[in-house]
Structure formats: structure tokens, C-alpha cells
Amino acid sequence: MKKSSINICILILILPLLTMIENVGASGNNDFTVVNYETREQDIDNDGFVDQLRIVFNVNTTKSQTPISAKLITIFDQYPNQIEVIQWDNFTLTNEKSLSRSIFVDAWKEGKYIISLKFLNPETSELISEYQLGEYNLMVGMETPFVALNVIAKHEGKTVDNNFNTGSECKVKRNVLDNIGHRYNKTGEVQFLGAPWISPSIKPGENTPNNDEIDCSSWPAGKYNLKLIYHNSLGYSLETWKNFSIINQPAPSFNLNVTGQNMEIGTLCFITIEPTDGTDFIENQITWTTIPEHDEIDGLELNCKMWLPGIHRIIVNVTNSEGISATNGVNLVRMPPLGDQNLSTWGNESVTSSWPVRSGGEVESEYMGYIGTGIGMLLLFLISILVLKRFGDDMQGDFSTSKSQISSEGLPTHRDEDGHLWRQHPDGQIDWWDETANMWIPFQ
Structure with missing residues (x-):
């Protein structure tokens, strides 16, 4: 009786560990095993709010070499649209020791994120195993995209941004940044409207704003409404504008x-x-x-x-x-x-x-x-x-x-x-x- 009680206690202690072991023998790949996985919530900007998820998993194999593709699917649920971001982690296992890997999810907007993890055979694209990691409410910790548009001109010895004469020294300055778009390879295109003729294109910067200058010294007299518009594939839509007038030079006096x-x-x-x-x-x-x-x-x-x-x-x-x-x-x-x-x-x-x-x-x-x-x-x-x-x-x-x-x-x-x-x-x-x-x- 005493021996039976001891066996029962040992079994109770082992059962929680068994739930963390995912053997894929049912799929015909007895050589690959997911030992454990977990989702860790993190605060990268130290503002007291969760803005990043770290997906950690530990795997092993019985073969000398086993190629594996880990696919992390993140769905941002924002009515009426859902934005899906897929991240891949390709690696090769050996039977020498278990391998621990991590994939990060950085929130690109405030809201609910649904996370799932899949393991596939990269040679055949066969699904080995799949795990639903749950839903998480995240804040944004990365710098959000922004655009800026400014006009600088010299008029009567002063620096102005409006009502200056034709022929005055004049520059239009553009700034575009999209750190989040670069993070997920989801950057978009920049539109510049209102100039009297075609202007050079500009791409968003990653860690620092990408900026350029357009010479407007030769622009004809008139009223201008310049617009700088940017959209990316993560749901960001930004627009800024600048209104100013260029007036004809007065007659010589x-x-x-x-x-x-x-x-x-x-x-x-x-x-x-x-x-x-x-x-x-x-x-x-x-x-x-x-x-x-x-x-x-x-x-x-x-x-x-x-x-x-x-x-x-x-x-x-x-x-x-x-x-x-x-x-x-x-x-x-x-x-x-x-x-x-x-x-x-x-x-x-x-x-x-x-x-x-x-x-x-x-x-x-x-x-x-x-x-x-x-x-x-x-x-x-x-x-x-x-x-x-x-x-x-x-x-x-x-x-x-x-x-x-x-x-x-x-x-x-x-x-x-x-x-x-x-x-x-x-x-x-x-x-x-x-x-x-x-x-x-x-x-x-």
C-alpha cells in the first residue's frame, strides 16, 4: 500500500511535464520533438505597458540533421480589417543537444494580437505541428511613422515660409520615417503633391528620418498647397501639408x-x-x-x-x-x-x-x-x-x-x-x- 502511494505521487509530479512535451510521432516524424514553448510579455520602452512578445521554443531530434522551418503568424484584429504578419525562422537540428529559439513580435499599433506557431518541413512544406499561443493586448513601444514638410525662403534679409518674391532663395524640406514598416518589411510609397513640376521620389527612413530638399527658387508666382502623403501595409496613413504664396517681384524703384x-x-x-x-x-x-x-x-x-x-x-x-x-x-x-x-x-x-x-x-x-x-x-x-x-x-x-x-x-x-x-x-x-x-x- 505504501509503495502504491509513492507511485501515485510520482505520477502526479510527472503529468504536468508531459503536457509540455509535444511528440510529433502522429505525423510520421518521430525524429522531431517540441520539448516546450512559451510566450513572454515584455516592455521595451519601460513605460509600464506590454509592447513586445517573445516566443521561446525548445526542440530536439534523434537524427544527425533535421531541417525545420518555424512559422510565427501574428494577426492584428482591428475592425473592420485584420492585418497578418508572418515571420520565419529556418534552422537545422542535430541529435547532439536540444535547441532553444526565439521569435519577437513588436506591436505596431495599440490593440489585440492573436499569435500562432507552426513547424514545417522546409523540403516538402509538410505541416509537422501547430500551436495556438493566445490573444494579447499590446501597446506600441517602437517609434511610429511620421512625415514632415517645411518651406524655408530668404526675403528681404529674413527667413520666412510664406509670401516671398519670385527668384528668392527657397527650399522645400521633406522628412519621412517608418521604423515599424522596416521592421516587418511593410513600408509603403511616399506621394508629394502640389509642386509645379515633377519632384524626385523619397523613401522612408528606418532608424533616422530620410530627408531631402527641393529647390523652389525658380517656381513661378502663385499660391501653393503642398501635400506629403505616406501609407504602409500595417494600417498607417499619414498626411501633412504646407500652404504658401510666391509673389511677383515689384518693379525696380x-x-x-x-x-x-x-x-x-x-x-x-x-x-x-x-x-x-x-x-x-x-x-x-x-x-x-x-x-x-x-x-x-x-x-x-x-x-x-x-x-x-x-x-x-x-x-x-x-x-x-x-x-x-x-x-x-x-x-x-x-x-x-x-x-x-x-x-x-x-x-x-x-x-x-x-x-x-x-x-x-x-x-x-x-x-x-x-x-x-x-x-x-x-x-x-x-x-x-x-x-x-x-x-x-x-x-x-x-x-x-x-x-x-x-x-x-x-x-x-x-x-x-x-x-x-x-x-x-x-x-x-x-x-x-x-x-x-x-x-x-x-x-x-
Whole structure:
């Protein structure tokens, strides 16, 4: 009786161990045995939540070599879809000792995971044995996928991400990361929408974000809505966007600075382009137009030192890199030289170039109003009013009589191609005959 009790106790102790031994003799493979298996819950990011499963199994064989394929099937149950991930572990057993192997399951989303384990013959794909390891609720411990999209541009010396001019230094930065997708070889494709033309493709990074830059300096003006979209095979769908505007460059803004106005020929004379907004005109196209015409004018400054006496019109057109232009103009008056040094030439009727050129007129420009010409016209108008009041209605008759009796008072005279009469004093001063007022008017 006592011996029977001892045998019963031994049997009770052995029975739990027998449940851990899975002999596959029923399938005709008596050489392969699963000694035990277990599922261990782990917390890889130490946040207090289970985010990883470690499937451990111990196997042996009676043959010198037995090839085995372990197939771990993980199903993520997320209504209305189920995502299945399969992991393989191929190895060869020997009869020298048992072999312990592990397969890990990292949660890719928060939820319920169903785990099963199969052993197969890799040569015939025959199923040897199969085990249901249960259901587990897991949190995500790995870094989840993300996408980022940024615009960086230089505008008026500042770094901005919106409302900058065409031609500004501009870059679109893209960042894509999918550690989980790389973990299970389930990465997807990246879509980039909204650019004016085709952009290079980009793939998600594994451990660090994959990033690139797209040059948008040459993009045309307009409103942009850029989108960066990413989907993988594990149920992740990400999207980010960036809205911004590129505006046309404003027309060039500049003044014309004049040195030598109303000065004698041979004295310093310059006309200089001065930008009013502080921009650099080096890359702009500059066109000078002068009346009378002068050759070899280029750059931001012209030299008018030896221009002949008279009124000269200068028109400047500046065009920026976007084809937007602005025009400005000015009238320049140059006088004959004073003194006796050139009296033999200046005032000589046979030397027509020594007399002023009456090529007046106004320059249509964004910057109007020529003060010198305006004052002269105002004085002429006042003198005309006084003369009209003095002579009354008979002015026309007096004018006709006196027109043929113009006296130069002994000074040299010259009539230009337009029929205007000029005279010159010994000190170089020039007068012109006003037929309306019937008098000599000093040339200013």
C-alpha cells in the first residue's frame, strides 16, 4: 500500500511535464520533438505597458540533421480589417543537444494580437505541428511613422515660409520615417503633391528620418498647397501639408541723381541711378535713351561732361530678372563756357554746334516734375500776361510790324533749324527772341 502511494505521487509530479512535451510521432516524424514553448510579455520602452512578445521554443531530434522551418503568424484584429504578419525562422537540428529559439513580435499599433506557431518541413512544406499561443493586448513601444514638410525662403534679409518674391532663395524640406514598416518589411510609397513640376521620389527612413530638399527658387508666382502623403501595409496613413504664396517681384524703384545741372560744358557732369529700396541692380538690365543721342552709355552712371550746350532728355529703363520694368527720366541743361577763351567759336553763326539745342519737351516717367523747366515756363507766362495787358487787342498788329525790325543791339545772332533766333553777350550769356512777347528772353 505504501509503495502504491509513492507511485501515485510520482505520477502526479510527472503529468504536468508531459503536457509540455509535444511528440510529433502522429505525423510520421518521430525524429522531431517540441520539448516546450512559451510566450513572454515584455516592455521595451519601460513605460509600464506590454509592447513586445517573445516566443521561446525548445526542440530536439534523434537524427544527425533535421531541417525545420518555424512559422510565427501574428494577426492584428482591428475592425473592420485584420492585418497578418508572418515571420520565419529556418534552422537545422542535430541529435547532439536540444535547441532553444526565439521569435519577437513588436506591436505596431495599440490593440489585440492573436499569435500562432507552426513547424514545417522546409523540403516538402509538410505541416509537422501547430500551436495556438493566445490573444494579447499590446501597446506600441517602437517609434511610429511620421512625415514632415517645411518651406524655408530668404526675403528681404529674413527667413520666412510664406509670401516671398519670385527668384528668392527657397527650399522645400521633406522628412519621412517608418521604423515599424522596416521592421516587418511593410513600408509603403511616399506621394508629394502640389509642386509645379515633377519632384524626385523619397523613401522612408528606418532608424533616422530620410530627408531631402527641393529647390523652389525658380517656381513661378502663385499660391501653393503642398501635400506629403505616406501609407504602409500595417494600417498607417499619414498626411501633412504646407500652404504658401510666391509673389511677383515689384518693379525696380530708383531715382536719377544729376550733377552738373545748368553748368558750363567741360565742368563735372554725371547722371547716376540710385535704387530707392536698397536693392542691387547688378543683375538688372539697364537701358539709357538720350535726346540728342549719345553713344557708349552703360551701367549705373553716365558722364555728360562734354555734352553740347542745350537741353538734353535722359530716359532710363530698368528691367529685373522677372521681366518687370520701370522707367524714369530727367532733363539736363548744359551751358556754353563763360569768359573770352571761346568767344571766337561760341556765338559764331557759322558754327551751329556752338548754339543751344532747343530739344525740350517733357519725359513721361514715374517721376515727373522738372523744377527748372517749370520755373522758366511760369516766368514766361507772367511776362506774357504783362505784355498782353500793356498792348491790348492791338498786340498782333504791333507784333507783325516789329517782327521785321528785331534789333540784336549789335550782338551776334543765329537762327536755328526751328526758326528760333538767338543772340550772345560778350560774357557768354545767351538770349532768345520771344515772338509772342516781342522781346529778348535770357536763356536759363
